[in-house]
Amino acid sequence: MSSSVAANRYAVALFELAKEKGVLDTTRAELEAVKQIFQEDDQLNRVLYHPNVSPEKKQELLRTAFSSLSDIVVHTLLLLQEKKRLNAVVQTAEAFIDLVDEEQKRGYAVVTSVKPLTDNERALISEKFAQRAGKATLHIENIIDRDLIGGLRIRIGDTIYDGSVKSQLNRLEHQMISGKR
Template identity: 55%
Template sequence: MSSLAAANRYAVALFDLAKEKNILQEISTELEAVQQVFEENTKLPKLLDHPNVSLEKKEQLIRESFTDLSSTVVNTMLLLLKKKRIDTVTLIAEQFQKLMQEEEKVAHAVVYTVKPLTDSEKSMISETFAKKIGKNTLHITNEIDPSLIGGMKIHIGDTIFDGSVEGQLERLRRELVPGKR
């Protein structure tokens, strides 16, 4: 089983457990902290995966290093250690965050424009497109693209909304010139 598939299974199981216990936000925050520790300290995953370090010492290291975390997250990490899947902990945290966003109906969009958007423009785009994609909240990241003549392109996941001048001209050209698609 690939690391991503395994991470997804663990994330779903942890998500379901957290939802059942009504501690989704707490677990989400703790997983973000664990992810940050693993990403910033590259020696930790190597140590936890090293064959010459006993399982007991690895378990002790996790218990002592993550004393502020809930037993749910610590026990998940210990399980990952026993199943030799501790290397997937950052992937699990990422997958858990995706599940949280789905649960909260939150999405992220990258809006490409010629000039920076004002806060009111971001807010208007967020409200309009959140409704179109069935989300409650749409977080906007504005990227400046000098190749655009005008208008904007919006990327939400795998979907692109092309409201650029170039895109509008291309659609007009396809309508006016029959047979070329």
């Protein structure tokens, strides 16, 4: 079984358990932290993946390192370690986060602008584009690109809404070169 298939199975099981217990948001936040730790802590990874470290020591390390997290998350990590699936922790966390976001109709947009967006601009963009994306809320990540000249470029998943001045000028240039009006 591939790592991603296993990760999805663990994520679905964890999602159902967290939903049943009413702790989706808490578990989501904890898994975001776990994901970040597994992606950034080379020392932890070296120990957890080292063949000469006993499974008992690995379990003890996981219990100690993640003692501040809920039992549901710690037990999931221990289960992944026991089943020799620690390589699927990040994918499991990502799959769980996706399931929670889908359940709560939460979406994400990357908005590229010339200057940082104000809170009001973020709220307005979120409100208008959440409807288009079929989401209840849309969290905005703002990227600054001075080359846009003005306007916005909004990416939600695979869809791009390009209302930048640079893009409009490029289209106008293309139309003029091709002789179209």
